[in-house]
Amino acid sequence: MSNEESLAVIELRDVSILSPRTTDEIIARGINWSIYENDFWVVCGLSGAGKTALMLTAAGIQKPAEGDLFIFGKNIKYLSEDELAGLRLKIGFVFEGRGNLFHDLTIGQNIVLPLRYHLECSAKVAKEKAMVFAEFLGIEQYIDSYPNEIPPYLLSRVTLARALITEPKILFVDNPMRSLDVSQERWWIEKLLILLKDNKNSPAKQLTTLIVAVSDLRLWINHIHKIAVLSSNGYKYFSRDEIKEDVDSTLKELLVGVFKNY
């Protein structure tokens, strides 16, 4: 069955997106976007284009100002807070920057927070599970430290572990490589690809769909299936094969040096 015939796991229909900073300013209108199972999207755009707002809206964290958002076929307009919270558990979200960690909780407590809250599992079981993800992400030695005690570049890895611990089906990762060096950028690409494609080595077996927001598209171009480009001209969507044919100015800036004709 092709993607278009199957049900979209997330669908935005004629959605207007609010700015996460002001909450009453609409930054984009008429967004139509369908995300299917097994999709690997990269959302790109220059700084301030609204990548975070689009990601927050598509993940159901920020409500659309206008239009309809369907998550697993359900219109969130008609869902209660509890139903929406239940749906959100199937969606992991990695926040940009320092990862919005709780600074009064240890790294381990931060990772297991959703697990302990929703499933009320014991501290021992939760810690064992946290260790699996911490080892996969190379942060196991910091499990009992507080967020201010670990190197800043590892904070977004902690957020990734926290997003994965409930074993979501869809993972949103918002600009994970901001202010990272090249080796760290490669680490992120490698780990995200394992999570999505290598079911044998991935600790998150349920994960099928990945959406990553990036500011630099060049590192991702050989791995992605679909690209959403945000620019002053609006939102555009491409499959990977269509990129070379497009002459969008934002894409040109984001892919400078990758293709000869750019």
Next chain:
Amino acid sequence: MILDDLFLDFKIEMAESVEQSEIEEKSSGVIARISEKLSEYIFYSFDTFKGFIAFTLISLGVLIKKFGKAKCVIYPLIQQQIRRCGVSLLPIVIFLSLALGFLVVGQTVALLSRFGVKDLAGVLMVAAVVRELGPIAAAFIIMARVGTAIVIELSTSRALGEVETLEALGIDPVHYFVIPRLIGVISGTISLTVYLVIGALLSGYLFAFIQDVPLEPWEYLKQIGDALIWSDFLLIFLKACGFGLIISVTACYYGLAKPLNLNMISKTATSAIMQSIIGCVLLDGILIFIYFVMLS
């Protein structure tokens, strides 16, 4: 000459009338500005009050609906808040109860004995310390020490994106942030009120004893016991609960629900405390009024 004088008079009159109209215009402008500011303030206060009531109802709704849910996460937070609002405030409450005992009880008992009406000591103590000073003093301590801190820490949590994070994790921010503080502040206010009242009454007698007041301890306790009626206990309990609810909800409302501007945090904390004071005093008046209506 006459014409000149007349013209001069006319000019003076004109100048006076222009001056008068300017003054009138200015004063009417000032009045307009004052009334505009006043109406703005009234609308703002009404809006805040409406938001505050809505926030209180939402918080109480979450408290009932999610009672017992996510125990392993929420219970430690509640314990932490009870420690903060109760146990860690005990030293200052003991100090204040000693001061109250000396200032109010000790002096009043000594004065009453001097005028030969020491039989009234119990009635006065119950009216002054048990019904009034105990609950309001405990509320003010919690307001100053915990209320301000709640506004600042919740505003900071919002600024750091912790509210968004909780929503992304499917956790209700009211359940995680507000409910532990609500329970902690209410139980802290109740227990500190009890400690403050007992401490003030005991230390008051101690100061009276030091002043050689001829009042036996059992006589003093008997007077207080006789003056206390069952509705006093209900009144103290309702006051402490009400004060705790007002302090915690106001602080959480200002910390979480009001529009966030980082450079306004200190001003917001001050506003929250001022409104808590007004709320507590109003509630105090209402409860005392109901108490006397019930008694009569």
